[in-house]
């Protein structure tokens with residue numbers, strides 16, 4: 001590890017950090033363009049991130065005026081790193097090549113390696129000449145909405161920007177590295193009561209769930225709403241159930257094991273469905289759905305909460321969308337951000353139009369939404385679902401775990417932080433929020 005990273009991890013002053021030269025390269029996790037066809041013809045489940053994700057030294061690019069270098073203390077595994085590492089549904093080098101054609105700064109991204117990762121907590125090492133709100137030494141978390149704010153389409157809701165991208169997925173120089181490059185408008189304050197690894201697992205999933213459940217741009221939940229949350233102990237689901245509880249709603253959490261049921265109870269969720277125990281078979285075969293199974297789910301939900309749900313937090317996609325549209329209440333919303341099990345969706349449209357339901361597409365979050373979601377973490381109202389910690393050297397294994405649904409909540413990845421448990425600067429707030437609440441996923445997985 002270079003002395004600049006050691007100094008940052010030890011809490012050096014801005015002056016001291018500026019006195020140490022920036023290294024020319026950094027340790028990072030990346031996939032290779034030359035290997036983008038390595039899994040051709042294989043089933044999705046057999047494509048192994050441990051074979052495609054490499055860890056090694058890569059050059060640090062020149063800094064654009066609106067960017068910062070950050071020392072990444074910790075990062076996390078998101079499902080988009082799984083997609084990149086199995087080259088599905090397509091190779092992400094196409095994204096980098098398109099960005100490369102946009103500007104001289106974009107050109108830096110079109111390389112034969114793709115440094116992945118869309119989360120980070122860390123310390124600002126250098127600021128570009130146009131950066132005003134952040135300074136060297138600031139402790140930050142990073143959200144992954146990457147937009148060119150000189151484009152008029154990026155204003156109002158920046159998720160609607162024509163050039164909106166996800167950092168570390170559709171751009172290079174992502175967060176799974178010791179040093180990363182981010183736009184200044186990706187930075188947010190690090191929650192002072194959290195460790196580096198706790199602070200690193202939130203921005204992507206927390207902001208996504210905030211927009212889907214809370215924001216007027218998507219679910220806009222109101223008090224009393226009943227919300228079905230698929231994958232409620234997973235990355236985005238574990239934030240979604242917290243938002244429903246916080247907003248005075250009633251979550252109906254769907255998970256797939258008794259352990260995950262217990263975890264939901266530990267988080268304060270009363271109504272939990274174990275989909276594996278129930279054995280729902282929404283698809284009779286590859287082409288035919290079974291409406292009686294949708295009805296069975298609807299009956300189970302009414303048995304728990306006495307009514308149909310106002311909203312479904314949808315992301316499994318093909319496996320569940322037919323059921324999700326069916327079980328939603330008249331005029332209810334199905335908010336979707338993904339299609340893990342397949343994106344060619346089928347549902348019975350009669351149940352949608354006759355009952356005036358809406359399907360709402362949602363994707364990550366704009367800066368304002370990400371900031372609001374981060375603020376709730378800073379105040380201890382939302383807790384990080386950190387269940388396990390890996391190191392950058394074992395990033396392939398961590399991505400494998402997420403690919404095969406062997407994890408709960410989020411897996412943190414230590415990068416420049418020398419060990420776990422560091423980074424807390426407000427122990428009083430930590431005590432107030434409660435160690436038990438903050439570590440509910442970690443203790444459960446232990």
Ligand code: NAP
Nearest residue numbers: 079208231234235236255256316319337338340341363364
């Ligand atoms: P995750 O941690 O793997 O959690 C997903 C959960 O969904 C799993 O734990 C599993 O829970 C459940 N699930 C998986 N397949 C299912 C199926 N066929 N039927 C029912 N439930 C199923 O992943 P995540 O981080 O929450 O992300 C979920 C999806 O959202 C991914 O596709 C990801 O790429 C996407 N995403 C999109 C955005 C965006 O901005 N658009 C942001 C974040 C994530 P159980 O087995 O316990 O039921």
